[in-house]
Amino acid sequence: MAQKLSDSRTDFPILDQEVNDERLVYLDNAATAQKPNQVVDALVHFYQHDNANVHRGVHTLAERATEAYENARHKVQHFIHAQKPTEIVFTKGATDGLNLVASTYGEANVQAGDEIVISIMEHHSNLIPWQQLAIKKHATLKYIELTADGELDMVDAVAKITDKTKIVAVAHASNVMGTVTPVKQLAKLAHEHGAIFVGDGAQSVPHMPVDVTDLDVDFYAFSGHKMMGPTGIGVLYGKEDLLQAMPPYQYGGEMIGFVHRDDSTWAELPWKFEAGTQNIAGAIGLGAAVDYLTNIGMDQVQAHEQKLVDYLLPKMESMPGVTVYGPQDPAKHTGVIAFNLDNLHPHDVATALDMEGVAVRAGHHCAQPLMDYLGLVATARASLYLYNTQADADKLLTALQETKEFFNHGTVKAE
Amino acid sequence: MGLSKLNSLYREVILDHADHPHHKHTLAESTNTITLKNPTCGDVINLEIKLTPDDKIADIGFTGDGCTISQSSASMMTDAVMGKSKEEALKMAKTFSDMAIGKEHAQADLDELQDAAILSNIMQFPARIKCATLSWWALQRALLEETDETSEEES
Known part of the structure; x- marks a missing residue:
């Protein structure tokens, strides 16, 4: 029986947790994906x-x-x-x-x-x-x-x-x-x-x-x-x-x-x-x-990720101080989004995002010749999968904004 | 929690050092040099030291690329060891390495580290310990004249 993609989230109990007192948003799928109960x-x-x-x-x-x-x-x-x-x-x-x-x-x-x-x-x-x-x-x-x-x-x-x-x-x-x-x-x-x-x-x-x-x-x-x-x-x-x-x-x-x-x-x-x-x-x-x-159907998986990329990529690209690598046209971009924030090392970005519950990768992504080619030492990378939602994309965008503000002002007020 | 926990990692003094690193330049002449890389993230530090004939650090400078933590740590390290003897500097490197993994140290030892002691919070962020220790490793290995390029801490 065909399964609806929108129902899939409950198959991944690991996603239903808080890290650093924030809802986990797992965006490191290009490194490894989470496993559904069925597996x-x-x-x-x-x-x-x-x-x-x-x-x-x-x-x-x-x-x-x-x-x-x-x-x-x-x-x-x-x-x-x-x-x-x-x-x-x-x-x-x-x-x-x-x-x-x-x-x-x-x-x-x-x-x-x-x-x-x-x-x-x-x-x-x-x-x-x-x-x-x-x-x-x-x-x-x-x-x-x-x-x-x-x-x-x-x-x-x-x-x-x-x-x-x-x-x-x-x-x-x-x-x-x-x-x-x-x-x-x-x-x-x-x-x-x-x-x-x-x-x-x-x-x-x-x-x-x-x-x-x-x-x-x-x-x-x-x-x-x-x-x-x-x-x-x-x-x-x-x-x-x-x-x-x-x-x-x-x-x-x-x-x-x-x-x-x-x-x-x-x-x-x-x-x-x-x-x-x-x-x-x-x-x-x-x-x-x-x-x-x-x-679920691979067409559905692909369409779901594309919809999220269509939503997320233009918003990241238009955010001041954010550079997104690869094609700027969402239609040509998969759910693997490498990016950097101006004047910030991706490790600092990844640590800050982690404090907001958002898991991304930072580093050379096992592609050092590509990093040299791009003139970069490293990038941050958010990567999507079928269980990610628009709410996850929004959380990433908010966390990026707060990360920028934190490093621009040197500190944030204790909550 | 959000970003408030970041305050403990990115204290103002750390951000100051990262924005305006001290001794970030090459030396006209040096006695001990090393290039150390952290292969996991691509951070690189080139460290140059000029020792006097009686093994005191007469001058020290670094160049390279890295994150806020690694750059500020290098800056604070150079401040702390300038003018120290080789023995004293090696002891400080040991203190820093121990501190980074949460080992207790006498307050007098930590005071020796000056600003660098502020990185004692790094142990709360295990993924970032290497960033903080890279420059101290470089110091230790340059002084001991070990020239292998890769950080031994690589996982």
Whole structure:
């Protein structure tokens, strides 16, 4: 049964609390999302009723655990419109998935003189694996730059992606700029030059409909915890023929076919890439998060966040002394809003907002090359999710105003 | 509660130091220098010290970027240690580090810190302790001639 988004708030008891004697307004969703009761209940149910190791056991609990684990894989498959469950590899998170691709596909296919193309706004997790691979292989790492508006510069992308390019890796949605990149176009461009395309979906899958088949991406990695699943579980989507040809990522239990004294064979996909006992409860919790999002509908989630951005962004932009980064047009901006207050370090801003109950992130957001590119040391960042309301946006605006006044006047009167 | 609790963190003297930091400049000549970064937030401090032959701090200056707390802490630190011996300065750095994590100290030790003692409230804001201690760490490591760039307190 479809769930109404407006009713969702009660599914998140964590939001119903005061911090520093103020109503909590949680706006750090790009870092991690809160978990609805349905996800927590799924974890508890698994540990209280079905817990066993998967795949190997013959007994009933092992069968139940295996079924629940593989069922979660099917849920994820349908959620991102992959063609086969074998194309869904469970990982620790987006970082783990991207490292998997770099150290297996990348290791096998990138040679000296080849090029790897990423963008300047990548999170470190979609940057360092490629940077280190390029160093190791004597390949060249190239960066696609941004337009003045903070969007990916597609003219530059066309120039940077060449016949020497082996891998193009770009985030589908930026964790700082609040922009969405034209992944379908980038994948096509990569393919025209014989390269593969790797998408970082950490900031997109939780917030918008994603269809990996339509996008025609070769690999696509994302994290469970940013889409209300547990921490420590993530997904790597990979096209079957590519996954098939790749060497394993790690060796050990669960990933083998036969092991002999001098050689071994590997398990079928996707288990070839799932060495050791996996995060079984995490996968089941992620399945519950997928159910939750599916019940609401990703179109609804996206529309709700867009409505909040339409309301909040222009008000922040018109506030004197506030700089908002990325596109100024709300229609081009996701619910990730990086900003600074004039003459104030974002850490001071984040501490002040916390005193008002408003949780935001401050720092370089694991994107130091982007900070250098923007000429910044750090920013504050407010990021929205489906349970945020217009009242939350208003609280942020009021708190920003009071923060400005506090630092302008040096102090506030004790209440 | 709102922002009133902020008064205990951002006292006027702290805001004054942040707005008009003391000794925020490079030195023409120095004996001990260090660049220390806090990787979590990107704060950077370059600290330069000129020691006399008998190990007294003849001059000290800092440059870099950081928040109100880190900048004012650096400013107050330079005020406090100017003219002190290396031994005295190291003892003050220890006192400050202890104070920041809530350890009790003799009032005489805290008085030595001058304005910097006002940051004793920092322990109420655990996320900001690193901001306050960065410059004192830099002082300690410059005096001990350790040159690694990253703050050891990185989590």
